[in-house]
Structure formats: C-alpha cells, structure tokens
Amino acid sequence: MIKVLIVEDDPMVSEFNRRYLEQVGGFELIAMAPSVVDALNILDHQEIDLILLDIFMPGMNGFDLLAQIRKLGKGIDVIVVSAACDSQSIKKALRYGAVDYLIKPFEFERFNTALSAYQDWATMTKGQEKLSQAELDIRLLRPNPVAVPSELPKGLTRNTLKTVWDNIQEIKERSFSTEEMANRVGVSRVSMRKYLSFLTDIGVIDMEVIYGSIGRPVYQHRCIKPESNIIKTYF
Numbered sequence: 001m002i003k004v005l006i007v008e009d010d011p012m013v014s015e016f017n018r019r020y021l022e023q024v025g026g027f028e029l030i031a032m033a034p035s036v037v038d039a040l041n042i043l044d045h046q047e048i049d050l051i052l053l054d055i056f057m058p059g060m061n062g063f064d065l066l067a068q069i070r071k072l073g074k075g076i077d078v079i080v081v082s083a084a085c086d087s088q089s090i091k092k093a094l095r096y097g098a099v100d101y102l103i104k105p106f107e108f109e110r111f112n113t114a115l116s117a118y119q120d121w122a123t124m125t126k127g128q129e130k131l132s133q134a135e136l137d138i139r140l141l142r143p144n145p146v147a148v149p150s151e152l153p154k155g156l157t158r159n160t161l162k163t164v165w166d167n168i169q170e171i172k173e174r175s176f177s178t179e180e181m182a183n184r185v186g187v188s189r190v191s192m193r194k195y196l197s198f199l200t201d202i203g204v205i206d207m208e209v210i211y212g213s214i215g216r217p218v219y220q221h222r223c224i225k226p227e228s229n230i231i232k233t234y235f
Helices: 011-024 035-045 063-071 087-095 106-125 135-139 160-168 178-185 187-203
Strands: 003-008 027-031 052-055 076-080 099-103 205-208 220-224
Touching: 003 035, 003 106, 011 027, 011 106, 011 135, 027 035, 027 220, 035 063, 052 063, 063 076, 063 087, 076 087, 076 106, 099 160, 160 178, 160 187, 160 205, 178 187, 178 220, 187 220
Parallel strands: 003 027, 003 052, 052 076, 076 099
Antiparallel strands: 205 220
16 A cells, blocks of 8 residues: 655645545555645654645645655655646656646546556556666656546447456466457457557557568557556546
C-alpha cells in the first residue's frame, strides 16, 4: 500500500480527495493536514510515500513544503492539487519535483489516471536497483497522464477490450503479432489493430517492427505494464 498524506486547507476539497483516493485502491490515507505546519509535524512522525498537495494556503504554502521536503532529502513524491493554473506556478512545482499537477476542478478520471500512473511507476521501481532503458522510457516518454484518453475510441467496446487484455495477460512473457491475437480473441485483424493501437497509446503494451530477409515487416507487440491500473478504468 502506498501511504498518502493530503495537505489541503479546504475541508470539502480534502473530503473529495479522500473519497477519490478510496476509489482508486492500493493507497492508504495516513492523515489529512490543513496546513504546512501540520503536514511537517506529521512527516516527523509518520512514514509517507506520496503527498497530495495544495499550493495556496494560509501561512506557509505548498511551495514552502516542497522546498522543505527537498532540503531534508526525504524520499517523498508529491502530486500538486491546486486551482493555480498560471504557468509560473506549474513550472515552479515541477522544478521542485512534483510528479504531476492537477488543476482544480477536475474529474475523477483525471485523478484516477494520475494516481494509477504513479502506482505503476512505484510498483516498477520497488526493489529494483537498476532499470532498463525501456522501463525508464515508460516514465520519461509518457510522463503526463493528461495524454491518456478518458473514454474508449469510437468503435471499441469494453467487453472486447477486456477479452484482448485477458489474452495478453496469458502470454505476457513473450511478444505476439496482430494476427495471433486476432485469432485468439476471434476478431478481424483490422479490428485487432485498433485495440492494440489503443493499448499502445495508453502505454501498457509496446510495438516493434521486425524486418525479415524477405517480405513485409512483421509488427510484434509485448506487454510492458502487466499490472497497470490504467487499463482497468476502461472495463
């Protein structure tokens, strides 16, 4: 479980964030702090993995807390949840190391995407001393969950997508072709290409082109995030 601290001076917003957090799963809310001073006191006594942080609060603000966390060298990640949408605030938060930035008001889908992406990253890096370039690129090349669509593209259905994903899970240790997966699921190759393209877009599978000595290139796919929670939002 990822241990979370919510730092927010508005009780109503804190409650919304708490309810949203419960819906995602895999996260444990340790405390809710109405101020930076309260947050620092909690951090002195509790182990926290992730902070959901508002920026503008009475007294010390979110930037002050970010700076203090970095100064102390604490291994805590931060997702900013703020109404501040000016570029300077966003840039400043990112420079301080915020892993994501949610602009109020936002829908649950955006919150879920941010938390799921963070959970995937935390799972990938847990207990690993080294990462491959491919694993690192998953984070670096797709750092902004805003790019993940909240709805299925036109022509795709939830039931078929789940069937495709279940089949991918069965062979997740090896690569597969569009034709193989189409045969496993029982749909046309044209339809399967749409599903595989969507799964590639949301970052749970990867595609590579294999060139043989003769003939056309073969497109091979491989599951790169088998434990992803992002895919579950579409079922």
